[in-house]
Every structure is written in structure tokens, then in C-alpha cells.
Amino acid sequence: MSGLDEATRGFIRALPKTETHLHVEGALPYELLTAWQPERFPPAPAFRARSYRYETFPDFERILLENALPWFTTAERYYEAARVMFAQHVAQNVRYVETSFHLPVTQFIGVPGPEIIRAIRAAVPAGLDVRVFTGMPRDAYAGPLQATIDDLENWDDLTGVDLHGFEQMPTEAWTARVWPRLRAAGKVTKCHAGEFGGADRVREAVEQLGVTRIQHGVRAIDDAEVVQLCADRGVTFDMCPISNVGLRVVPSIAAHPIRRFMQAGVRCTVSTDDPLCFANTVVDEYETLARELTFTRAELAQVARNGWAVADVPAATRVAMLAEIDGLAKAAD
Numbered sequence: 001m002s003g004l005d006e007a008t009r010g011f012i013r014a015l016p017k018t019e020t021h022l023h024v025e026g027a028l029p030y031e032l033l034t035a036w037q038p039e040r041f042p043p044a045p046a047f048r049a050r051s052y053r054y055e056t057f058p059d060f061e062r063i064l065l066e067n068a069l070p071w072f073t074t075a076e077r078y079y080e081a082a083r084v085m086f087a088q089h090v091a092q093n094v095r096y097v098e099t100s101f102h103l104p105v106t107q108f109i110g111v112p113g114p115e116i117i118r119a120i121r122a123a124v125p126a127g128l129d130v131r132v133f134t135g136m137p138r139d140a141y142a143g144p145l146q147a148t149i150d151d152l153e154n155w156d157d158l159t160g161v162d163l164h165g166f167e168q169m170p171t172e173a174w175t176a177r178v179w180p181r182l183r184a185a186g187k188v189t190k191c192h193a194g195e196f197g198g199a200d201r202v203r204e205a206v207e208q209l210g211v212t213r214i215q216h217g218v219r220a221i222d223d224a225e226v227v228q229l230c231a232d233r234g235v236t237f238d239m240c241p242i243s244n245v246g247l248r249v250v251p252s253i254a255a256h257p258i259r260r261f262m263q264a265g266v267r268c269t270v271s272t273d274d275p276l277c278f279a280n281t282v283v284d285e286y287e288t289l290a291r292e293l294t295f296t297r298a299e300l301a302q303v304a305r306n307g308w309a310v311a312d313v314p315a316a317t318r319v320a321m322l323a324e325i326d327g328l329a330k331a332a333d
Contacts, residue, residue: 020310050280057247085123101134107144113155113158135164152182163190163209194220202230214230218250
């Protein structure tokens, strides 16, 4: 039972939604694993229960990789996972998705990044707009990926890049050189910050890397100056509340700072992060905000607007989506 009235549930489903923080490998539909090797991937493993809490980020990463890496061995496997994943988005009335694949996988499986991007894009169904990013850990430039990273600006179907992974690692100096160069080539730059690191990592991402898209950003709430910085610079926090609880970033949804950020003028979106590990959907994220943080329909509509405000879509599409949201919000008054 959702614990929500039918009118609110219907409103959430009717909203034209976006997903702007989604890792392809972490979004592998678990049912594909079960159908493929049921003895190895039984239905309903403990880690996919909503009550499950990961002890540490390395514990989470281990479980994710143990389940995802056996599947992602070819471009065709990326296509099949994306085909099912995107169909689930369409069923939830999600109309725009930004998703990233892990750049080191190109070396793990010997498949060039542009081939993975083509496979993901080939799976996009009618009614869904998808932008593909690549993500990498903070030390990626020190090894054999350096030449690949230097070539990213030439990948035509790549929308942008993301710095992700274990946030306790320092952000190395190369990022502050490479990120501006990629932006100059028309790529969108993102950075995971303020999830396991403090507000200072959010400041670092904004001031040193120049990003306006922060993945998570939760711990920025600990420093009012950082919150104001993000509001002043038009930074967007692509937040994932259910993930934040599962990873113990916050103790509960009730303690999540998303409303405080929005009230302070920071644009916030909501996404699922790694639904392979959290068994969540975009609709679940919205319903959780409504049920556990008592988000009103007006606040839910604003979350949806925020997604379209940063979506890489033609101006006419943005205007149409915002008008549709406004119409639903007015009818719900």
C-alpha cells in the first residue's frame, strides 16, 4: 500500500517526469538476471528490500558489481538492459532520461565507448528522450584511460561526463583542466559531491570544477554559505532520496534536506540512482516525498518543473512540458 490517496497517486503518474541521475550498470533490471541465471540471481534478494541498509559505500559497490558485471559483457547486453529499463520509464510517464555508463567498463570488456552509446541509444523507444553520459572515478586520468578521456570531446553522441565513485578519494588536479575543455566542446559536466563527503566537496565541485550539476549534494545542507553559493550560481542538485536512505547518507526520508534546499532557492530534481540495488522507480521517489515528507502537489509539480529546466531538449519541448505540468497543477488546486 502506498499510503497515499488515489488523487495524489494519479497526479504523480500524470506528471511528465524526468530522470537525471541514473547509472546504466546500476539500473540493470534485476528480472533480467533472474531469467538468465535463476540459481545465481534468485528473486527478491535481501539487498533489494526497501528496509535494507548498506553498511558502507564499498559494501554497496561490491554488491552492485557482483550483480551488474556478469551481465554487461557486450554492447548487445547494454542494448537489452536499456530496452527493458526505458520501457519501464515510459510506463511511469517519464519522458526524459540522462543516464551514464561507467567509462572503465570499456576496458573491462574491450568495447569502445561510442559502441556502448550506440547500443543504449538504439534501445530508446518512442515517447522518451535520452541523453547518454559517461562517468569515471576521480583517479581515472592517472591510468590507461587518459587517452580515452582526452578523446571524449570527439564523441558526437556523448552528452556529457560525470565524476563519480567513492567520494573519500581526493579530486585530482586533472579534472579542473579537463572539465572546462569538455564544456567548451559542448559537453555537460557533472560531479558527485556531498553524498559521503562534506559541504566542502560541493563547494569544490562548483568553484574549482565549474559544474552546475551536482549529483546528490545532500551534505551541502551543513554549510549555509555553500547552499547560498549553489542558489546564486543556479546549481542543480540531482537528488536520489531513496538511495540516500539505503546508503545511510540520511537516517530517513523525514530527515532528507530536499525541501530545505528548494526553499533556499536551490533547484532539485529526483531520480533513482541505482535501482538494481534499491528496487526503486521514479514514481516511488515522488510518492515517497509525498508520503514521508508530506510534499504537496504544488511541491511535486515544482520537482517535475526542475527536471525540465535542466533537460537538454529544444526550447519548444521545454515550454510544452512546463505548460503540461502547470495545467495539471492548476487542475489539482
